[in-house]
Amino acid sequence: MEVRSQKMVIQLYDTTLRDGTQREGISLSVNDKLKIVRKLDELGVHYVEGGWPGSNPKDAEFFARVKGIQLEQAVITAFGSTRRADVLVQDDPNIRALLEAETRAVAIFGKSWDLHVIQVLGTTLEENLEMIADSVSYLKGRGREVIYDAEHFFDGYKADPAYALRTLQMAERAGAECLVLCDTNGGTLPSQLVAIIEEMKKVTSTPLGIHAHNDGDLAVANSLAAVQAGVVHVQGTINGYGERCGNANLCSIIPNLKLKLGHDCISDEQLRQLSSVSRYVSELANLAHDAHLPYVGHSAFVHKGGMHVNALVKCEESYQHVDPALVGNHKRVVVSELSGKSNIAYKIEEFGLDLSISPEQARQVLQQIKDLENRGFQFEGAEASLELLIRRTQPGYKPPFELIDFHVLVESRQGRGMLAEVAIKVRVGDEVTHTAAEGNGPVNALDLAVRKALLPFYPQLTEIHLTDYKVRILDSEAGTAAQVRVLIDSTWGSRTWSTVGSSTDIIEASWQALADSLEYGLLNGLGV
């Protein structure tokens, strides 16, 4: 059963930064957007749609700043609509903003569906055709590569095929480089979509693109079916982020194109970055990474049932459709009883700790991990805390400092804003220091106070920085009395480490993670 299609080069067009941000709950800062641009360029995406400069000032700022970034291959693209009805194209503020973005390529969308032209735009079918022609040729005349997005193309075609086709032809004659057929409402079935694309191929020679939404749970299937029907340009977003049920997920489309259909789009090396890019974007978008995402999810290659695990040991491909390493993922086995002791020995070696541990001690460490995980700690993402836990079980372990006590005061007094103040007492060797600091909130005040107390003993702490502070509510149904987990990332130069704390009191959980971060840095001679 060979798939009957020739090997083609497919253009990948990412719209995470524009259509992706239409997802409920996403908001990306300009800095986040610029970071994502760099990642997408590394991944090998051909076009990155940066935003709609005519619609909001944040997107205009993005285009001003993105010019300063050196990219390998990604073409930054500005998005906008065709000119308004009854306005000269050169006077249309949206078209002007598109030009001012100064990108090599622009994508403009126009209406294909008579219902939208008449009822939504409130203009005539003829004027809409002029709007498309004017806008494409004006932008072409100013040296832009023009990608024409035919909004609602499939719905428009179902309603009035002749008119939908005329809108495409206007864009084609005006010089559009690519005609992107959009399933804007996401309800088209692959069989309908392919039939319409086949019709289009008879009447246009311009390269065709596909822009699919997932309202029928078919966005990836529609994108692949379009490629199998001859489309050469695929739009989508990382993790399928997008309005309503999302856009077509590039993290599924790319491996399907490369591994299943044999089409060229990104290199094998770039494909191995896919899982990491997927997690990176979810991190910046501040969304939990969906463990069940095809190819890139944490659970995509997990094996739970004993029978499957048993089969996998005999033969890797028995329950895996591809080798997870190809997309930078890995298989996991969830076993009820971990061979835990060898696990601890493995970790000691991995940490490079110069200590030997007896089987009995290993059992105790495991028990302690279990108890702490029951109380909300998690050591998977906090290996520095795990190293400290192991070290502390060793006889004669001496910590570089000890907390005696602290108090935190947060005040809101009429007209004075918030005040956060911490007093702290710590012991280093035989000396006790008692000091205080104010901060930007109680956790920041605690951070500043403990550093102030330790600095005379450990000046290297000025070189150690906290780079990430995450809070997760574990049993959120317990309301304000919920258990809280705090994860802190720290750095010194290129070295980074992560620590964890957990308590019903966020101040206490933060203290635990913070103290572990500093203790780990000091023990490992960092900062000097």
Next chain:
Amino acid sequence: MEVRSQKMVIQLYDTTLRDGTQREGISLSVNDKLKIVRKLDELGVHYVEGGWPGSNPKDAEFFARVKGIQLEQAVITAFGSTRRADVLVQDDPNIRALLEAETRAVAIFGKSWDLHVIQVLGTTLEENLEMIADSVSYLKGRGREVIYDAEHFFDGYKADPAYALRTLQMAERAGAECLVLCDTNGGTLPSQLVAIIEEMKKVTSTPLGIHAHNDGDLAVANSLAAVQAGVVHVQGTINGYGERCGNANLCSIIPNLKLKLGHDCISDEQLRQLSSVSRYVSELANLAHDAHLPYVGHSAFVHKGGMHVNALVKCEESYQHVDPALVGNHKRVVVSELSGKSNIAYKIEEFGLDLSISPEQARQVLQQIKDLENRGFQFEGAEASLELLIRRTQPGYKPPFELIDFHVLVESRQGRGMLAEVAIKVRVGDEVTHTAAEGNGPVNALDLAVRKALLPFYPQLTEIHLTDYKVRILDSEAGTAAQVRVLIDSTWGSRTWSTVGSSTDIIEASWQALADSLEYGLLNGLGV
């Protein structure tokens, strides 16, 4: 572009209770399973696979208890494998457990892929054929309706078409009522799948079924393509729960079958239960309901961009592929920095607020939303805070209480554990109350203190509960000085509402969300 397929009756086979529970993180009690059976029966599903009685005692208990439940139409089905190699079928414990489940129908899976037969089972290709024949005919002989699941059928066919076909023929000749082709590893493309089904139709007259997994993000597409190719029995799970990337999602398949392909499977009335069944199952499985699920997700018909909202007001179908009421869902409009004035007017009507707002006031509200979102607030998930924001712009608005000031003390004293204490001063009308409380962490103490202060004036507050408290760090690179967003969900009876706060100080952000929660409850007469 009519879809070229005749109207057919499609059998729906739900395996949420068996394959669905293979998802990492799901575990259903027997009581939960029995509740889900009732719901699936009401929904009109034809077969409900209850579990694998030979594999664990919990599933055996389920089958004992499910006999006592009166069902409208769903056929409870027990699942198991063909007999083991070199064992008489009547002596096979798995086959005996299947019979002891005393269900009208049984589903048994057998191997189609030579690699599995030889490497995993460690038996011969001939013996595997005997195992299939023996098991099907033995169960048929005991009066069972036998559904034969051809595990890895598509992978097996790709490896050795003749052998895969022989396994199916053994099941057919032994009397299986339905031959279910399984894409067990989930990596088959619709085009491959359809080509293989077309081959099968030439050589068998027994009804065919499809069982798809989502490893290629194509499970729903594969299920629909199979139906379009003539398959009449579709297996899947509610919300697509299942191992790795999940099973085919019945909540997408059912409306696609009915609304897009016009096939009969459940009634229109039952289809209107779909969103509620989807939420019900996620609730019992103790998983957050995925808001972006097609058809049934909370965000499936949400509209964020100002242009889309503007169009929707003019014409409902402009940005919706189906009427959400058909699947028991509804459209929502959210307000964000991407919104326009029409969103605000829409919201005022949706909230049922008895106030008129001028275009200038709407502009001011939008500006305020934008400013607050810049400072980390987000109103999409906190509509009660949005309502308060709109109300507060009205001249003469009087809040039910006002904060004068508070202070929070968190202490860690040697050997005494943590202490969190709050003192608070609030004004209600002309009266000022000054009180204090201790709590389980500072936010809990604040919650208890403000309630203590307000209770004499508003005894109904004892009826208002916080059910969820979420914290999100927004710019986590700022370390402990990061901006924090707090979201609080509150309930009174079946009514729930959400509020938001944002600050670099988690105490202040929590206070804002908490105060909004109580103010909203009091203004809307809740708790009495």
